[in-house]
Structure formats: C-alpha cells, structure tokens
Amino acid sequence: MSEVINANPKxxxxxxLPTRVVFLPSSSLSTPPCALDAVLPTHSANLYSTLLLDDLSDPEADDFSDSDTSDSDPSSLDALDEQEIYDLISxxxxxxxxxxxxxxAVVNKPDIHILPGGTSSITRVLVEITPTITHCSLATLIGLGIRVRLERALPPRYRxxxxxxxxxxxxxSQVNKQLNDKERVAAACENQQLLGVLSTMLATCR
Structure with missing residues (x-):
C-alpha cells in the first residue's frame, strides 16, 4: 500500500493567500521567529503528544462547547462564510x-465547510487540516490552536x-477523536505550558 502524499508542494x-483582510505595510507582515524553544524544552514534540494524546480527561472541566446554545435573535446576525473562517485561522x-x-497549506479555504443546522439555530463549522507530513507529531496541537481561535472568535451559535x-x-482517527473530545480539549486548555504555546501560535493572528 503506497503512502499518501500530502498536498503541500511548496x-x-x-x-x-485568499483573504478579505486589508494588508498593513510590509514591515508588519513579517512573521516573527518561532518562540517555541523559549516556551518548552527541545523535546517539545514528545511533550505535546503526551499532553494531548494521553489521558487528559478532567471530570471537573467546564463543558464550554455546549454553553449558550442560542443567541437572542440568531436570524438578525450576519452569517459567516468560508473566507471569513479562513482569515481567522490562516x-x-x-x-x-x-x-x-x-x-x-495546513489550512485551505476549500477544506472549510459551514453546515447549517436545519431547524436548529446552531451552525456547524468543519475545518479539515492537512499536516505537512503524514506522521506529524504536532497535528493535535495545531488542531487545538485552530479550535481555540475559532471558539474565541465566533458567536456561541457556531459549533x-x-x-x-x-x-x-x-x-x-486518533487525532480526530482527541480534537473533538470536549473533556480532553477542556483539560488541555487548562495546562499552563500548552497555554503558553497556544498564545505564541495565536499571537500572529490578524
């Protein structure tokens, strides 16, 4: 069986990149150097895997994903589209x-799907990520960063x-299970080391 090659040629x-964001002067576009080593030791990849893929269940963790299931008048809110979601996470x-x-190309606009909830006021936002390599040890951390960014930015009616x-x-399948387990995500977000890394990842968000 041949190994799947990821669609990240360059x-x-x-x-x-597709965007609606107005670019600032070129001096503000430069990406800051990775501050990862200042946050965690050299073996950070293994630490991430341990923190995110081992048993992180916290029975007292807040069930933040299911709070406030509706806004006072969802029909009055402007619907977001895939481009706006992409601008939030790219x-x-x-x-x-x-x-x-x-x-x-870990995130791509065609891999973002906004799915109405039918008769429900809840709208589902599905983001499919493409790791740069098939054995990427940081895929769960990247997915967690995207989830945190969107849950902070989107109204409660979006799941x-x-x-x-x-x-x-x-x-x-294992990574997908971890990223969508509410208890594990909540527990991971309470870990101070992970919060430091997530803050570094999100510091470049426009």
Whole structure:
C-alpha cells in the first residue's frame, strides 16, 4: 500500500493567500521567529503528544462547547462564510516553523465547510487540516490552536469541529477523536505550558 502524499508542494507567499483582510505595510507582515524553544524544552514534540494524546480527561472541566446554545435573535446576525473562517485561522503560526498555517497549506479555504443546522439555530463549522507530513507529531496541537481561535472568535451559535483531512495522517482517527473530545480539549486548555504555546501560535493572528 503506497503512502499518501500530502498536498503541500511548496511554501505559499502570504500575498498569494485568499483573504478579505486589508494588508498593513510590509514591515508588519513579517512573521516573527518561532518562540517555541523559549516556551518548552527541545523535546517539545514528545511533550505535546503526551499532553494531548494521553489521558487528559478532567471530570471537573467546564463543558464550554455546549454553553449558550442560542443567541437572542440568531436570524438578525450576519452569517459567516468560508473566507471569513479562513482569515481567522490562516495567520496562526505553526508551532514548529516560523510560518503560518496558511503559508504551509495546513489550512485551505476549500477544506472549510459551514453546515447549517436545519431547524436548529446552531451552525456547524468543519475545518479539515492537512499536516505537512503524514506522521506529524504536532497535528493535535495545531488542531487545538485552530479550535481555540475559532471558539474565541465566533458567536456561541457556531459549533466547531476540527478534523485531519482524510488520508493525510497515519493516526487520523486518533487525532480526530482527541480534537473533538470536549473533556480532553477542556483539560488541555487548562495546562499552563500548552497555554503558553497556544498564545505564541495565536499571537500572529490578524
């Protein structure tokens, strides 16, 4: 069985990424150097895997994903589209490289899906990520960063789901399970070391 090759042939230029965001002067576009080593030791990849893939269940963790299931008048709110979601997450810094998730094609606009809830006022936002390599040890951390960014930015009526794009990671089902387990996500977000890394990743967001 041949190994699936991920669709990341090159590093994309920031100016070539689809966006509605108005670019600031070139001096403000430079991506800051990766501050990962200042936050965690050299073996950070293994630490991430341990923190995010081991038993992180916290029975007292807040069930933040199911709070406030509706707004007072959802019909009066402007609906978001895929481009707006992409603009929120494409500028997140990769935890291992001094580049953004958009530049590395880890997130792509065609892999963002907004699914209405039918008769429900809840709208589902599905983001499929493409790790740069099929054995990427940081896929769960990247997915967690995207989830945190969207849950902070979107109104409560949006439900976020993060998945690894089919065939792009050798532990696809395991990573997907971790990223969408509310208790594990809540517990991970209470870990101070992880919060420091997530803050670094989100510091470049426009």
């Amino acid at each position: 590093i994309l230029s920031i100016q070539d 500028s997140i810094s990769d935890p291992e490289h001094p580049l953004t998730l958009g530049q590395l 976020v789901e993060i998945r690894v794009k089919k065939g792009t990671h050798q532990s696809e």
